[in-house]
Amino acid sequence: MSVAARIKFRHLQCFLEVVRLKSVSKAATLLGITQPAVSKTIRELEDALEVSLLDRSKRGIQTTAFGDVFLRYAGASVTALRQGVDSIAQVRAKGGAAVVIGALPTVSSHVVPCAVLNFKAAATGTVVRVVTGDNAVLLAQLRVGEVDLVVGRLADPEQMKGLAFEPLYAERVAFVVRPGHPLIGRTPFRLADVLDHTILLPSPGSIIRPLVDRLLIANGIGAVPDPIETVSLPFGRAYVRASDAVWIISRGVVADDIAEGVLAELPVDTDMTRGPVGLTTRADTPPSLPQLMLMQAIRAAAAEPAP
Incomplete structure (x- = not known):
């Protein structure tokens, strides 16, 4: 078992209270346990860390150099835990957020x-x-x-x-068409063949439009003649299914339709659009x-x- 796995909340709580109160007896009273139980818990913590955290002398209880370092993280851990508990309690109490x-x-x-x-x-x-x-x-x-x-x-x-x-x-973009489209299964398939059909392009303000433009240019295709511009799934799906149009869109938009056979993906290498x-x-x-x-x-x- 790792050192961190051996350290429990009770170890941190005992350590913090003994340091704060500089007294085992006072910490025991506050925590509602016996002094031997507090001392045993501190020993377990020191054994797990294999260092001495507290210096017990006539001057009282003081933190060692290791104790000073551990104190910072123990306090932050307990505070974060309490904040998490409080946050959950607030959400459960208020509701409607x-x-x-x-x-x-x-x-x-x-x-x-x-x-x-x-x-x-x-x-x-x-x-x-x-x-x-x-x-x-x-x-x-x-x-x-x-x-x-x-x-x-x-x-x-x-x-x-x-x-x-x-x-x-x-994610990358995809070229999708209706099932039974003339380009499906065409051998050899050439990207330029899509120009024989109406092209649905992403809207000019969309993130993927510049990626699509670069892809087309890289494949020797300049301006697309008379395109339709949209990123709307309802419109794109309906238009493509009712025609021989080719829709260029983020694959995530149409992934379910492709999986269900509602739309089909053309064999276009679009890796350069991945983002x-x-x-x-x-x-x-x-x-x-x-x-x-x-x-x-x-x-x-x-x-x-x-x-």
Whole structure:
């Protein structure tokens, strides 16, 4: 068993009270246990650490050099634990608190629904509000506190000032069509063949639009003639299923549709569009307990295999 595993809360509590009161007897009275029990607990702690923490002399009880160092961390640990307990008690007592998530389309169909489902199972009484929009709008709302956290692709550096980003996974774009599309199974498949059909491109303000433009240019495709620009899943899904259009979109937006056979993915190498998806929060504002719990649920959902 490791040293840390051998140290219990009672060890820290006894040590802190003996140091604060400079007396084993007073600490025993305060803790409601016997003096021998306090002395035994301190010995167990010192044995686990293999150092002497307290100097017991005629001048009373003083901390050793090791005790001074340990005191800082023991106090911080107990304080953090008490704050955690108090935070949970406050959430359980008040209820009705709200957490507002800004969700980009890439996480709206899988990660965020799974995370919210697991979070609500904890029965914290917290109201979860999910808002969508383009990245610039959601980050602006995050800065002024209208949104508590944003889940989606990493924004450009100039948009991230004052914000913190935690990467969760990497994602690329996909070229998707309806089942039975003329391009499915075509041999050889050439990317230029998509120009024979209507192209649905990401909106100009979206994070992935510059990545898609670079991908097309790298494959010898310049301006796309007469495109439709959208990141809307309902519109894109309906339009593609009703036509021979080709939709270029973040794969996370359509991953469930691909897995269920509602849409099909063309064999296009899009690795150059791969980029991080994660949590964006305000760098200067510590998250509340409900926010921390929801963030953990999002991490767990993001770690699950994609469809």
